[in-house]
Amino acid sequence: MANTATVDELGHAPEVRGKNYLNQTAGVWSWLTTVDHKRIGIMYLVSVLVGFGLGGIFALLVRLELLTAKKTIMDATQYNQAFTLHGAAMVFLFIIPSIPASLGNFFLPLMIGAKDVAFPKLNLLSLYLFWIGAIFMLAAIVTGGVDTGWTFYVPYASGVSTTSVISATFGVFVMGFSSILTGLNFIVTLHKLRAPGMSWYRMPLFLWSLYATSIIQVLATPVLGITLLLLIFERAFHIGIFDPTLGGDPVLFQHFFWFYSHPAVYIMILPGMGVATEILSTHSKRRVFGYKAIAFSSVAIALVSFLVWGHHMFVSGQSELSSAIFSFLTFFVAIPSGVKMFNWLGTLWGGSIRFTVPMLYGIAFLFLFAIGGLTGLFLGTLSVDLHLHDTYFVVAHFHYVMMGSTAIAFFGGLHHWWPKMTGKMYDEKLARVGFALTFIGFNWTFFTQFILGTRGMPRRYYNYLDQFQPLHAFSTYGSWVLGTGFLITFICLARSLKTGAPAPANPWDSTTLEWQTASPPITENFEKAPIVTLDAYERPAEETA
Amino acid sequence: MSAKAEALGGAGESKLSPQFHVAHHFDKADTQFDAGRMGVWLFLVTEILLFGGLFCAFAIFRSKYFPSFVEAHHHLDRVMGGINTIVLITSSFTMALAVRSAQKNETKKTTLLLAITLACAAGFLVVKYFEYSHKIHDGLLPGGNFTAADFASGHPGIFFAIYFMMTGIHGVHVVIGMGLILWILLRNQKNEFSSRYYAPVENVGLYWHLVDLVWIFLFPLLYLVG
Numbered sequence: 001m002a003n004t005a006t007v008d009e010l011g012h013a014p015e016v017r018g019k020n021y022l023n024q025t026a027g028v029w030s031w032l033t034t035v036d037h038k039r040i041g042i043m044y045l046v047s048v049l050v051g052f053g054l055g056g057i058f059a060l061l062v063r064l065e066l067l068t069a070k071k072t073i074m075d076a077t078q079y080n081q082a083f084t085l086h087g088a089a090m091v092f093l094f095i096i097p098s099i100p101a102s103l104g105n106f107f108l109p110l111m112i113g114a115k116d117v118a119f120p121k122l123n124l125l126s127l128y129l130f131w132i133g134a135i136f137m138l139a140a141i142v143t144g145g146v147d148t149g150w151t152f153y154v155p156y157a158s159g160v161s162t163t164s165v166i167s168a169t170f171g172v173f174v175m176g177f178s179s180i181l182t183g184l185n186f187i188v189t190l191h192k193l194r195a196p197g198m199s200w201y202r203m204p205l206f207l208w209s210l211y212a213t214s215i216i217q218v219l220a221t222p223v224l225g226i227t228l229l230l231l232i233f234e235r236a237f238h239i240g241i242f243d244p245t246l247g248g249d250p251v252l253f254q255h256f257f258w259f260y261s262h263p264a265v266y267i268m269i270l271p272g273m274g275v276a277t278e279i280l281s282t283h284s285k286r287r288v289f290g291y292k293a294i295a296f297s298s299v300a301i302a303l304v305s306f307l308v309w310g311h312h313m314f315v316s317g318q319s320e321l322s323s324a325i326f327s328f329l330t331f332f333v334a335i336p337s338g339v340k341m342f343n344w345l346g347t348l349w350g351g352s353i354r355f356t357v358p359m360l361y362g363i364a365f366l367f368l369f370a371i372g373g374l375t376g377l378f379l380g381t382l383s384v385d386l387h388l389h390d391t392y393f394v395v396a397h398f399h400y401v402m403m404g405s406t407a408i409a410f411f412g413g414l415h416h417w418w419p420k421m422t423g424k425m426y427d428e429k430l431a432r433v434g435f436a437l438t439f440i441g442f443n444w445t446f447f448t449q450f451i452l453g454t455r456g457m458p459r460r461y462y463n464y465l466d467q468f469q470p471l472h473a474f475s476t477y478g479s480w481v482l483g484t485g486f487l488i489t490f491i492c493l494a495r496s497l498k499t500g501a502p503a504p505a506n507p508w509d510s511t512t513l514e515w516q517t518a519s520p521p522i523t524e525n526f527e528k529a530p531i532v533t534l535d536a537y538e539r540p541a542e543e544t545a
Numbered sequence: 546m547s548a549k550a551e552a553l554g555g556a557g558e559s560k561l562s563p564q565f566h567v568a569h570h571f572d573k574a575d576t577q578f579d580a581g582r583m584g585v586w587l588f589l590v591t592e593i594l595l596f597g598g599l600f601c602a603f604a605i606f607r608s609k610y611f612p613s614f615v616e617a618h619h620h621l622d623r624v625m626g627g628i629n630t631i632v633l634i635t636s637s638f639t640m641a642l643a644v645r646s647a648q649k650n651e652t653k654k655t656t657l658l659l660a661i662t663l664a665c666a667a668g669f670l671v672v673k674y675f676e677y678s679h680k681i682h683d684g685l686l687p688g689g690n691f692t693a694a695d696f697a698s699g700h701p702g703i704f705f706a707i708y709f710m711m712t713g714i715h716g717v718h719v720v721i722g723m724g725l726i727l728w729i730l731l732r733n734q735k736n737e738f739s740s741r742y743y744a745p746v747e748n749v750g751l752y753w754h755l756v757d758l759v760w761i762f763l764f765p766l767l768y769l770v771g
């Protein structure tokens with residue numbers, strides 16, 4: 001269990017120790033002014049879960065509308081708003097900040113044996129920026145909604161739409177700075193605050209994935225910032241850059257947008273991959289197979305992700321040569337992803353696999369990411385994408401990677417680290433029920449959409465041909481199962497806060513550093529600054545013997 | 546930083562100003578300075594990417610509407626732009642000197658140099674104000690607002706869209722820079738900096754050099770080659 005010199009003094013149950021980061025100080029104000037990365041992480045966690053709930057409600061509404069081929073509960077304009085708000089809330093309020101800002105904030109310093117991130121006040125500032133951006137986005141909902149799709153394509157978003165595009169995009173703009181500052185903070189923290197003995201190759205792989213994510217956050221997000229700023233000016237003052245009637249170029253917007261948003265899909269997935277690595281290794285009691293391969297494939301994915309944005313524009317009038325090059329480079333991304341996949345399987349191979357709740361999520365991740373990633377290759381193939389572009393196949397693809405992989409990894413991580421964060425255990429049985437319904441409901445809802453897509457059902461339509469109705473209805477029933485699954489998971493976690501048994505310091509018998517301090521940790525993280533003598537997944541000699 | 550600071554200051558932590566303390570999560574002051582500096586450099590990278598989008602748009606539209614760009618750029622005032630270039634380069638120079646004098650414990654000189662930098666920045670904005678009001682008066686405005694009549698080529702509005710976006714965002718950076726310079730100027734007057742602790746001066750300096758650098762690209766691209 002031990003890989004630091006200080007463990008034994010720290011493995012007490014919380015009631016023995018008394019103070020921890022949760023009860024150190026009390027009151028709302030002490031939370032709003034805290035610079036403790038753990039509290040900031042918790043506030044992010046609550047915020048992104050609210051964002052997830054909001055996006056989830058819109059999702060259920062969208063699915064409900066699609067139950068029948070004609071109007072079910074809303075008209076066409078309301079439908080456009082519902083899917084836009086679903087997408088925008090899920091992408092910007094949930095999935096981009098989800099793992100890095102909540103679990104990352106909480107665990108990055110703990111895992112390297114630091115007391116905090118490098119710039120604690122900046123960390124708090126990025127939380128506030130996130131909230132301010134979110135308020136602008138919510139303001140858009142009450143002041144006319146948004147109906148442009150989460151991609152805000154021009155000229156519709158810059159001229160035609162009569163909804164609150166400016167408020168929503170300004171919100172995203174502000175949230176972008178929050179994301180940049182978090183990334184910057186993480187990079188500096190990893191460079192400067194690793195505990196003595198914690199070399200780069202001793203870091204848990206979750207941190208390598210956060211490092212790669214941070215690089216993308218820092219390098220790609222400013223481009224989104226300037227793009228949205230131009231869009232706002234275009235809409236407010238008709239500056240003409242994206243407006244074809246004034247000589248501007250709407251396709252330039254798509255280039256700018258995807259130059260951010262393709263790397264952004266790796267902001268979403270890389271942390272999920274990192275969480276999965278921790279879970280798979282801990283709950284099979286195996287050292288990660290191919291440590292360096294996983295570490296470097298994260299960085300490789302981050303770098304290559306900047307070169308493939310054109311695969312979203314195969315039918316936007318891009319030249320055939322550029323399309324062919326983008327298609328080729330898209331296949332290239334699959335290599336580091338494949339490397340990870342085989343290393344995860346190699347980690348499980350011969351391990352003593354325990355089907356704990358986090359492990360169930362971890363295995364589901366492997367399964368769903370395989371489907372999501374492989375269907376990405378279908379879409380990266382030029383001739384196939386000409387047919388599948390803007391169909392439900394794309395919708396299914398990105399739900400398998402965003403929801404099936406990232407969100408599943410996020411919930412797996414939440415269950416994995418819940419005892420550490422809250423000091424409470426949860427009801428395993430109930431959590432399993434929640435997981436099972438989520439997993440079944442997810443595949444039920446979205447695998448159906450692959451079939452819909454290959455049969456030609458276009459995305460973002462509110463009425464559709466009768467022949468698609470049975471499959472659409474089937475997918476909608478799945479969404480109810482999925483929704484129930486999440487509801488149960490939330491109930492399970494909420495109940496654990498009240499009635500959960502106290503968590504031991506290291507309930508999963510993990511080797512990484514965050515488990516070597518009490519659950520929940522004290523404000524300073526460790527009672528004595530840790531000195532690291534072993535690799536992240538290495539067990540001390542007497543245990544392995 | 547450590548070796549250099551040690552050499553300059555001669556003494557160790559004792560030379561740190563009384564207001565300064567090492568934040569609890571850093572092992573020593575030097576780590577904290579290094580982290581701060583690294584953070585600022587990363588921030589500057591994001592700034593370059595932010596402007597990068599605009600430079601990219603400039604390149605694309607320039608090749609698309611070459612005659613318009615050439616025609617439109619004759620309407621920019623090279624003299625005013627030139628003066629502003631000199632003003633900004635001077636301010637960068639005084640800023641660099643201010644960092645150096647802060648390192649050498651010359652507090653009074655630092656204040657003076659920062660004040661000159663601040664004055665240059667203000668001068669830059671004054672010139673910019675005259676330029677902008679000229680353009681507005683002549684109807685040389687972005688896209689749909691463009692009203693100037695006697696143009697032979699098709700899309701000068703795009704040129705002015707890029708001109709106003711780039712110089713506007715740059716101008717905002719100048720204003721923020723002035724705030725930052727004022728902040729370190731006041732702290733300097735309170736004697737907070739010394740040869741052992743001058744990180745804020747240095748970091749604001751780095752930011753200011755970037756603001757200058759962006760202009761050094763903007764000026765020839767917009768005013769000289771069009």
Ligand code: HEM
Binds near residue numbers: 381
């Ligand atoms: C193996 C890696 C992947 C490949 C090769 C890939 C490929 C593609 C391609 C070619 C498209 C464009 C389809 C079209 O519009 O016709 C696409 C769309 C999309 N992908 Fe992926 N993808 C991969 C992984 C991911 C991941 C990890 C995520 C997110 C976590 C993601 C999220 C999305 C989203 C959101 C869209 C649709 C965007 C929109 O139009 O609204 N993809 N993908």
Ligand SMILES: [Cu+2]
Binds near residue numbers: 311
């Ligand atoms: Cu993409």
